[in-house]
Amino acid sequence: MALKTFRGCRHPLWPEMKKSVYITLWKLAAASAFALGIVGVFVPGLPTVPFMILAAWAASKGWPKFEAWLLNHAHYGHHIRSWRDKRAIPKRAKIYATAMMLVSTLLLIAAELNPWALTVILMVMAGTLIWMWRTASS
Secondary structure, three states: OOOOOOOOOOOOOHHHHHHHHHHHHHHHHHHHHHHHHHHHHHOOOOOOHHHHHHHHHHHHOOOHHHHHHHHOOOOOHHHHHHHHHHOEEOHHHHHHHHHHHHHHHHHHHHOOOOHHHHHHHHHHHHHHHHHHHHOEEO
16 A cells, blocks of 8 residues: 555544644744744834734634733733724824834944945835835724
């Protein structure tokens, strides 16, 4: 009897094993995004809320308790729910992000980076600012 390929596996436990692997990967993605969000609390310029939103989204795929905890979090829950319900970003956050990008731009110019690298970074920032300010405010 020839061995079956991975996709053609007919083992009776395969669907459960496959589901378990997917859930583990979603949990890993949620934990990683959450960890980056925590780092963002302490590192100026690294956003926290977008990583918390990403963590809640990933947790919704396979970690309902963590998702519920994030949605009910005293500080970040409101932002996550606002994004989910209305795709809205608080105006205060937009102003803060714009100010941080301006400061970052000045620091990058002062650092005398390679002109190509500076151009790419500034284009990404400009695109982010345009997208952010075109998004609804809460």
